[in-house]
Amino acid sequence: MKVLTANRLSDGIAVWYADGGWAEMVGHADIAHDKAAEDRLEAIGAAAAANNEVLDVNVIDVTVVDGLVEPVRLREKIRAAGPTIHPDLGKQAERAA
Amino acid sequence: MYRYDEFDHDFVQARVAEFSDQVKRRLAGEISEDQFRPLRLMNGVYLQLHAYMLRIAVPYGTLNSGQLRMLGHIARKYDKGYGHFTTRQNLQFHWPALADVPAILADLASVEMHCIQTSGNCIRNVTADHFAGAAADEVADPRPYAEILRQWSSVHPEFSFLPRKFKIAVTGAERDRAAIQAHDIGLHLKKNAAGELGFAVYVGGGLGRTPMVAKKIRDFLPEAELLSYCTAILRVYNLYGRRDNKYKARIKILVHETGVEEIVRQIEAEWQELKDTELKLPEADIAAINAYFAPPALSARPEGDALVKQARLDSKSFSEWLDQNVVTHRHPDYAAVTISLKGIGEVPGDVTDSQMEAVADIAEKYAFDELRVSHEQNLILPHVARADLKAVYDALVEIGLSTANSNLISDIISCPGLDYCALATARSIPVAQEISRRFASLERQREIGELKLKISGCINACGHHHVGHIGILGVEKKGSELYQVTLGGSADENTSVGEIIGRGFSSEEITDAIEQIVDTYLGLRLNPDERFIDAYRRVGPAPFKEALYAGETKAA
Secondary structure, three states: OEEEEEEEOOOOOEEEEEOOEEEOOOOOOOOEOOHHHHHHHHHHHHHHHHOOOEEEEEEEEEEEEOOEEEEOOHHHHHHHHOOOOOOOOOHHHHHHO | OOOOOHHHHHHHHHHHHHHHHHHHHHHOOOOOHHHHHHHHHHOOEEEOOOOEEEEEOOHHHEEEHHHHHHHHHHHHHHOOOEEEEOOOOOEEEOOOOHHHHHHHHHHHHHOOOOOOOOOOOOEOOOEEOOOOOOEOOEOOOOHHHHHHHHHHHOOOHHHOOOOOOEOEEEEOEOOOOOOHHHOOEEEEEEEOOOOOEEEEEEEOOEOOOOOEOOEEEEEEEEHHHHHHHHHHHHHHHHHHOOOOOHHHOOHHHHHHHHOHHHHHHHHHHHHHHHOOOOOOOOHHHHHHHHHHOOOOOOOOOOOHHHHHHHHHHHOHHHHHHHHHHEEEEOOOOEEEEEEOOOOOOOOOOEEEHHHHHHHHHHHHHHOOOEEEEOOOOOEEEEEEEHHHHHHHHHHHHHOOOOOOOOOOOOOOEEOOHHHOOOOOOOOOHHHHHHHHHHOOOHHHHHHHOOOOEEEEOOOOOOOOHHHOOEEEEEEEEOOEEEEEEEEOOEOOOOOEOOEEOOOOEEOOOHHHHHHHHHHHHHHHOOOOOOOHHHHHHHHOOHHHHHHHHHHHHHHO
């Protein structure tokens, strides 16, 4: 299972492709279950980068826990949550609020 | 300290205007990321995991109160209320929006600061001894030479597209506090028998994936030849440094592959062409730059001795702070103070907006408006009258910056690691925090004595782990964080690269392993004066390996 992620051009904030746009939370990102879907995500990412919406586009491994998308690698978990040393900052703080 | 002249102001303003326009065009979609990336890097803008990062140059680590106050203002207005001091004596903000960067740069320019050459394959911020101008053991202040190098290297047309980044450090004392032998060029300012100033020149040091101790290639270079000789070194590097492999592109690899004798021959040959040219520094120019660094007028404050003595009796914590964080100044009535940014369990090098402002106030009131950033990620008040030490201490207590741990095991250098950095392979800050908490007792730390612990979250070694007495390198192995330990490194006048002690440790194991190493040292040192590094050099790795891994060998 994979999802498409990038950083937003204007502020660099980590975003995930969801529902035809870029979401600030990974939870409801569009999931690619097969190679064809993955290729589609990659094409969407390349087009968005070319269109100067986002940068540093990547397709990453995820799982689904309680109906929400969760990245597999620690690096991507931290991108999705915020610095582990600052629970008060980043997405984790927004989620808690 | 150095003040911008008209040329400097115009130059920085022009760069702000230029980059502001580039940002505007990027945000409007007129230029692509591929086109913009080298431009943003030239102006200190990186992309990290959560956001952009802005790295601000603090030339040779020298700041005044107004500048620190401005950094606090930027932290509050454009970032998330804090900044991070780095091992290159710079400051990083971890959350700026690209759209805000032009305004931040304009604010910085208003206090004579910028982000130029804090990234890219150019000559980076020149670093210096953080006690420069104050240290009792100093021959001369190294900062005027660092400033001359800064002016020479700023947008130097020949050296703006080097094979790789290039770092220069300068010290003015025998005791090296600037880690000069871990730099591409290390300069040790000294006097010859005739009393003339010059430099011992070291080349080819560096950390990263191939750590190397710099080689001394000249024992005494007359000060007037600083730029001609550095140009010769850079020219040889620019010509022959490898551009085919990023990991072999630093001058340390060139020096290693070419051999010291041959590289010296090449540099000397180049220098013969350069030494009697316009690159020779005129005495008047050296004097003019030196004048900017004239020490503050330190009036006699002999009442300090009695006041300090009494304050010691009144307060044990003040007394401990004095022992640990205050060092001898060249003027007997004064001292240099280390403000530890390593509170127990805190993030090494991080400081909040209000702390920045409060420290700026303290520097203004008690320290002649001068501050330094150390490569060990602390702040320094270089000139404080001993009579004012108690007042400074009390003010630091109020803002939570009075931790008395300079040079102790909790005074840890740590890179941002995987909590922020896109290159990192493991987290480093949480490891630093846990070790700091484990060794929280000051009594225990002081019993252990001087111990330099340095942590990097990837092989690029921003946390200087190779030259830590104890070094920790975080890597990713099978999807988990794994921490390799090196022992026996040091970054002083006897620089050495630490040796990997054995298999790595998980994040759950690493603090226990460090404690075991420390306990082993305590058990084998000859006396409390034998520092960890000295004991390690005497006994080697065997007792530490035994303590860490003996059980496993037997089990296997």
